[in-house]
Each structure stands twice: as C-alpha cells, then as structure tokens.
Amino acid sequence: MHRPLPRRRAHDGRRVTHDTDVLVIGAGPAGALAAWEAKRAAPELDVVLLERDARVGTPVRCAEGVGDAGLREFADPDGAPWAARKITRVVFVAPDDTEVKVAERDVGWILDRTQFDAFLAERAVALGAELLVSTEAAGMTCEPDGRWRVRLRGAGGGGETTCRARVVIGTDGVEAMVGRWAGLETRVPARDMESCAQYVVEGIDFDPDAIYLQFGAGIAPGGYAWLFPKSPGVANVGLGLVALKADARNARQYLDEWIARRYPRGAKRTCTVGGVIAHTTIRQTYTDGVLVAGDAAHMINPLSGGGIVNAMKAGRLAGRVATGAIRDGDTSAHRLSAYHAEWMAQLGDDHLKYYRLKRALEDLDDQFFNSLARTANRIPAEKRTLGRIFAHALVRHPQLIPVAARFFM
Amino acid sequence: MLDAPDGDGYRLRMRPAPTCPEIAVVDLQVCDRCGLCLPLCPPEAIHLELTDLVVDRTTCTGCRKCIAPCPVGALTMVAA
Numbered sequence: 001m002h003r004p005l006p007r008r009r010a011h012d013g014r015r016v017t018h019d020t021d022v023l024v025i026g027a028g029p030a031g032a033l034a035a036w037e038a039k040r041a042a043p044e045l046d047v048v049l050l051e052r053d054a055r056v057g058t059p060v061r062c063a064e065g066v067g068d069a070g071l072r073e074f075a076d077p078d079g080a081p082w083a084a085r086k087i088t089r090v091v092f093v094a095p096d097d098t099e100v101k102v103a104e105r106d107v108g109w110i111l112d113r114t115q116f117d118a119f120l121a122e123r124a125v126a127l128g129a130e131l132l133v134s135t136e137a138a139g140m141t142c143e144p145d146g147r148w149r150v151r152l153r154g155a156g157g158g159g160e161t162t163c164r165a166r167v168v169i170g171t172d173g174v175e176a177m178v179g180r181w182a183g184l185e186t187r188v189p190a191r192d193m194e195s196c197a198q199y200v201v202e203g204i205d206f207d208p209d210a211i212y213l214q215f216g217a218g219i220a221p222g223g224y225a226w227l228f229p230k231s232p233g234v235a236n237v238g239l240g241l242v243a244l245k246a247d248a249r250n251a252r253q254y255l256d257e258w259i260a261r262r263y264p265r266g267a268k269r270t271c272t273v274g275g276v277i278a279h280t281t282i283r284q285t286y287t288d289g290v291l292v293a294g295d296a297a298h299m300i301n302p303l304s305g306g307g308i309v310n311a312m313k314a315g316r317l318a319g320r321v322a323t324g325a326i327r328d329g330d331t332s333a334h335r336l337s338a339y340h341a342e343w344m345a346q347l348g349d350d351h352l353k354y355y356r357l358k359r360a361l362e363d364l365d366d367q368f369f370n371s372l373a374r375t376a377n378r379i380p381a382e383k384r385t386l387g388r389i390f391a392h393a394l395v396r397h398p399q400l401i402p403v404a405a406r407f408f409m
Numbered sequence: 410m411l412d413a414p415d416g417d418g419y420r421l422r423m424r425p426a427p428t429c430p431e432i433a434v435v436d437l438q439v440c441d442r443c444g445l446c447l448p449l450c451p452p453e454a455i456h457l458e459l460t461d462l463v464v465d466r467t468t469c470t471g472c473r474k475c476i477a478p479c480p481v482g483a484l485t486m487v488a489a
Contacts, residue, residue: 275445
C-alpha cells in the first residue's frame, strides 16, 4: 500500500533532495493535464510540475489550431481570453492556387498558447500541484527501491538539486529526454520529421473566419503551408516540410518565398521554428516508474500534424494511471502498461491508420491535387463538405481507391 | 570552433579524439533551441541544456541526418 512521503526536505551540503509522488517534466498541455488529473484523482499525493522556461507558454512553437470538439472536452473556449479566434471554414489551396472552400460548422479555434498553457498549468496549481519554472531536468537514474532520482538545474545557476519521484511523467516535447533516459525508443526516422517555420504576419488580407492550407512539392514538400488567423489582418503563417524531399533550402527559406509570393505586403513579426513528428506512437510509452505523453511519445496526428488535444488526452490518462499505481504500491512497467493500452484504444490505433494514409498520399503529385481541386469546386459551395469531396474524388480519380483501401486495411 | 582563445591546450585535455572524419557543429547564434534535431540523431549525440544545444563530438558519427532538417540551418559539418 502507498505510504505518504515525509514532507521534510533533506539538506545534504548544498544539495537539496525533494521527494514527491509524481514528477511531471514539461508544463505544456500534456504535462499540465497530467498534473491536474493526478491531483484531481488523488489529492493526498504530492505532484510537482517542472518547466524549463521562465514562463509557462513561452516561447510558442505551434500554429495554435485546435478542433472544437476535442478542446471542449477540457475547457470552454467561448469568451475565454486564451481563445484568439473561432474558425468556421477551411480553405484548401491547390498547388496552382485554386481555392476550395469547405463548408463545415464549428471547425475549431486558434488559441493564444501563451495564455492557454498558463491557464492549464494554473488549474493544476489550484488543485495543489507544485509548479517549478526556470528548472530543467538534467538526467535521472533509478534507485534500488524503484523510485527515480532526477537531477534538476535552475536557470540562475544555483547548483543542482535532486528530486526523487515514485512516477516520472515525461511530457518534454519533441526532444523527449525523459524517454531517452528511461531507455525507451524515441528516435524518429528522417522521413517522418516535419521541419516547421512560422511568422506572425500583420497587415494582410484573408477571411478571418477561415484557415488556409496549401499543398505543393515546390511550396512545402511532404507537408503543407498554413495561414491561421489570430485577428482580422493578423495570422500565424507557416509551413512544415520533410527535408528529405526538399532542395537545399531550409524550412524558413521556403516560408520566406511563400510569404513573398502570397502576402507580399505582410509585415513579418516573430519567427519560430520547430519539429512536428508525423509518425505513430512510440512502441512503448512506459517502463518501471515512467510514463511519456504528448509529442514526447509521438502522439501527433500524422496526417494533420495536430497534437494539442492528443497531448491533453494522453496527459490526463497518464496522471490517472500513475496515481492509481502509486495508491496500490505498484509502479512497475507491468502495471503502467495499462496507460499504453488505453491510449492505443483511444487514439493510437487511429494514428496508425492516418499514418498509412499519409504514406499513400505521398505518391500523388501536384497535378493530381490541382485536378482534385477542380473536381471539388464542381460541388455546390453549401454542400461542399469533406465527406462529399472525398466521395466525388473517389469516383473521378480512381488513383485514390488504393489510397482509401490502405486507410481501411 | 569553440577553443580557448589563448590556446591553453584545454581542447586536448577535454576532448577525446573523435572517431569519424566529419562531425556536426551548431551555430548558437542561429539555433532557436527547438529540439527538432534531438530525436533525429541515431547515436543520440545531441542534447539541450538550458541555453545551449550541445553535440557530443565523441558520440557524433558524422551521419548528417540532423543537417538538412534544421529549420534555420544552424547545423553544419566540420572536419573532426
């Protein structure tokens, strides 16, 4: 059975040892939900949430788009300060600039991640989780009693401290050091890594209720370029590409060229870059006393590159499984494997399907997408849903049939 | 490279001889610390510290898998 830890902090020279039940490393959406759910499910346990940066939510390495239904499972976006813009339309842009407006209702939201991530972390803190900012994990080792000893470093250079935890939840994003330290396989094949760059662009003309997605081998090979509105005239404009399919230019150079062509009068503000892992969930997301969630476990929709809702669902699940295991006094890999099984049933198995679809779509060229756009535009605008576009496309473009078959296989 | 300007020889003491002709180095003026290159590195030779991206020159095998995907071109190859 679980015995509460002593609350004292042992001072050992300049080193301080801090014991906790659950240590969550990385305060993004996955980590905040893990900490929140752990405190909600087991208020008597100690939960510590680590953030390397000085403020939760910055810097933003994200296009900030999220689906409506998935978001509402965790928070109400109506009137929330962290919801920058409601999106009701999707515009697909073919490589030859033919636009296809898709009619869907309540598509999603563009978030303000600086505020959204802080909001999620504050909710965990309100339940009693301890948030440590400007603190990074530098390494960890497993002790004979099964607990993990994690070395912590502060930004101030005040020496290392140590935190011992019964369960470590790694929500440290694409770099995934927790998984690496725990011996999990977190490496990514180059063809499944999307290199992304994005500017906030001001003073441009677009439909502020729509997101725009453009495909094309010369625009964003292996990925797509996007415009996500933040307010009228201001948008996140970025792209992701697979470097193996690109010429010698990097993602930022591709983006500069795309913006110069599409939005020549736009004023480019802050540039951010990052990686999106368009792969499937890592083979094993758990080991003795460790769970990994979110980008760190490659829990991203490999077709869209979306990961926020996935991360929140996985983080919540990790928090729940971790606290149940601690209460029962069994944090072994065998016990924690319930997390992996539940994640695969919820979304992981769907990602395997989306991944097969992604690989099948890679074989289609720009000419195909140009002609698909013209087919779609023959459907009356008010009836032009994704489902109808897909049905029409299957009839008129037989090369899509094997693609569809691979999805359902 | 980041050798001591006064050439006091710490490079020789601190850095064992690398095992390949070329290794990756990062230009910290250009690097945005996004972490994209970490999971791409087959021998896991790259890690991030609070302010710096670090390529371990004894672990890097010179495979170049991190070079092209860097969104800002901060990684380049140099003679080991």
